[in-house]
Amino acid sequence: MPDDRPQTFVIENLRLRELVAIVAANRAFFEDFETFLRDQGYRHVFDFVVDPDDARALQLIQDYLERSSTATLYDGLARPYSNRKAKWYFIAWLFRDAPAQRLGPLLERGGDVTRRQAALLNEIRKFVAPLFPDPASWTWPAVSEVILARLEGSRRALKGNLFEGIVRDVLSELFVEFGLELTIPEREVRLHDETYDVQVIGPSRSVLIPVKTRETMGGGHAMLFTRDIHKSISVAQENGFECIPIVIAESWGGDLSSLPCSHSIYLSINPNQVDKIRPLLAIELRRLSSVFAELASD
16 A cells, blocks of 8 residues: 655755754864874975975874874764774875775785874875865865765765664564564674665564665656665565565655565655654554564464
């Protein structure tokens, strides 16, 4: 049956508003870096970036990574990074690079981590300096745009983990309330190239719960999103698992009745409305209490 519950559409770009506020809060971290550079004799960030004294720049980067600071750098969900990770991420972002996805694998081999980080960042400094010869590229307005883009990219994964945690919490509370002997492992499940955020294990079988979120549904995104949901269900079933997908999307055009599964949950809401999602998930998961009771009794 199609979902005929009232839909809530959000005109404002909630994600952008939140990210801009987080980036603004991160300005203090940039200014702390500027203060550090001035203490080392540089007038501006640009002067450090184009410094021809390779040994001096390398030592400065290492000293900065080892330096204790009270400044805070926040991730895409406004959570503070540890001081050590913050400095590593910040310098990598400053140099227009990706510390986790691209640079992280380059540091996997032995040796002192800080020294290897400093050496790698210094090589990147020398590479990017001629690519951005305008001093304005190293001021806060330009750097803030870089940070905005980096936080936006990481925010999607962080949001996914956030909803995964909410589903786990709600299910745990539900199982305690109904006295169901079911287990929810902490780790996600991977089947081939598909990832399932939550697994519920009963005495003889398991249920996999992928949590699919989408903020925008225009153009080809809707088709790809629906195809992703169908594939996730199919792979689970091919491997002997029941699948209960949870779809959180403001305007998903798919038909719940077309999904090749017995049960599913669709919340027609913007994923950025986190405060509204938990109570709605609690209601929908409670409606499936008989399904979980059956799983516990098998």
